[in-house]
Amino acid sequence: MKKLNKSMIIVALLFSMGANATPLYTKCAACHGEKGEKVSLGKSLIIKDMDKDAFIAALKGYKEGTYGREMKAMMKAQVMMFSDEQMKEIANYIVKK
Numbered sequence: 001m002k003k004l005n006k007s008m009i010i011v012a013l014l015f016s017m018g019a020n021a022t023p024l025y026t027k028c029a030a031c032h033g034e035k036g037e038k039v040s041l042g043k044s045l046i047i048k049d050m051d052k053d054a055f056i057a058a059l060k061g062y063k064e065g066t067y068g069r070e071m072k073a074m075m076k077a078q079v080m081m082f083s084d085e086q087m088k089e090i091a092n093y094i095v096k097k
């Protein structure tokens, strides 16, 4: 019974995370800034100034190992769990053009 309750809470959490773009971006904010306005670790582009296609292509590229520079392994760890839909959701949240 205890086990069942725990898994129900996890399912509810997962649902609430998918409902809105902001939670997907939460773990990115420490490095890229609340709105994607920072140069992360002195290395990244300012991601809010990328265009949407380039932003999504970069995330996909990190996931597939076809994009990135010296710190790409770290970004791969950030995005490997994301689906195309989720990448699009983050792009819509961060990129304004």
Ligand code: HEC
Binding pocket: 024, 025, 027, 028, 029, 030, 031, 032, 040, 041, 043, 044, 045, 046, 047, 055, 058, 059, 067, 068, 069, 070, 071, 072, 074, 075, 078, 079, 090
């Ligand atoms: C621990 C710090 C850190 C976290 C957390 C992090 N990033 Fe990054 N991000 C970087 C660094 C450093 C780079 C440059 C990597 C390289 O060498 O290619 C980068 C690159 C990028 C780029 C490509 C821009 C460029 O410079 O070519 C995008 C887009 C991006 N990150 C989005 C995200 C998103 C979305 C998340 C959250 C899911 C995230 N990042 C989480 C540090 C981070």
